[in-house]
Amino acid sequence: MRSTAEARRVTVLNTAVSVFARAGFHATPVTAVAASAGISEAYVFRLFSGKLGLFVAAAGACFDRIAAAIEAGAERAGGDSPAEILEAMGDAYAKLIADRDLLLFQVQAQAVTDIPEVAEAVRAGYRRIATFVQDRAGASDAQVQQFFAYGQLCHLIVTAGLDQIPEPWARALTTGIRHP
Amino acid sequence: MRSTAEARRVTVLNTAVSVFARAGFHATPVTAVAASAGISEAYVFRLFSGKLGLFVAAAGACFDRIAAAIEAGAERAGGDSPAEILEAMGDAYAKLIADRDLLLFQVQAQAVTDIPEVAEAVRAGYRRIATFVQDRAGASDAQVQQFFAYGQLCHLIVTAGLDQIPEPWARALTTGIRHP
DNA sequence: GACGTGTGTGAGTGCACACTCACAAACAAA
């Protein structure tokens, strides 16, 4: 036995997040995930229940990593005020998505929410993050809303590559946003 | 002659926005657009240069409609202050995307920005809207940034169906957002 | 060694879909 199935699943999920992040659910063949994980396509289908099952599981892994990063970031906050804790969470998130995979996967997942299983996975992910942010930071509804609004703005900045554009309108949208 | 090619192109583009909005670029066969427009698949390929050409043209039509709505909304502003004009623009945008097609198409377009032609179309669309908002409203960079951040938040709310969830975290993200 | 159990794959199968092309029908100009 080279490896246990459970360990394989973990490594496959992490590569799946990266691979799906580039071109999305429908444009990514399972072969691509299998090749990137170094195993055969057939075995991926044995480990997960179809391509959809793989994608949904990858979404779970994606939000797990985001939640863990934000929780760890909160521990490093400079103070106890909601604003300070939110700031620390935002910094942690910005650091995490520097490699773009987790951010792009979220965009891809949101784009296939017409598939009910994906929609539920996305809701579950944001439920976990939003409740944690609100409880841990003790932030107001408006503060939480703002936190997520500017998080979503990052999605636009990265997908459209606005941080590469020197024109004033693009600068307006990107200034102050932590380094994505 | 039933119709001129130019007129056909316009009607096809509007239906294309609606059809692509549901399942996205890769999951939408050209047959679906053709059927919805009431013409044959073959003729769609004659009117546009491939599926990608159709999608990019639809993106142009999508941003045209958004820009027109925001420009019209600005005319109905209650006053001359940047905040009032932005408010009027936001209301106009909220009304426009009540049918969800234009919003969902933007999400789908952002998801396929790995295709350079799509990325350029998205940039062109936001360039047009952002420069207009900034110039017309005379708003600061921060105000423009906030305008777009909460616009992007709408994308999450609609794709994940957060407005249908009675839980407190979902209420926090949706309160005050104009009705999508 | 024989045998079960879990890990892993090569070689298919069937279907959906992007794109083409030969051809038809409506209209205009002579």
Added chain:
DNA sequence: TTTGTTTGTGAGTGTGCACTCACACACGTC
């Protein structure tokens, strides 16, 4: 009426991909 141009389509073609299955190899156990 003939000729040309534009609008429009049915019937293909080739390919890529989700999914399957019979089979092989590694390991433990007796």
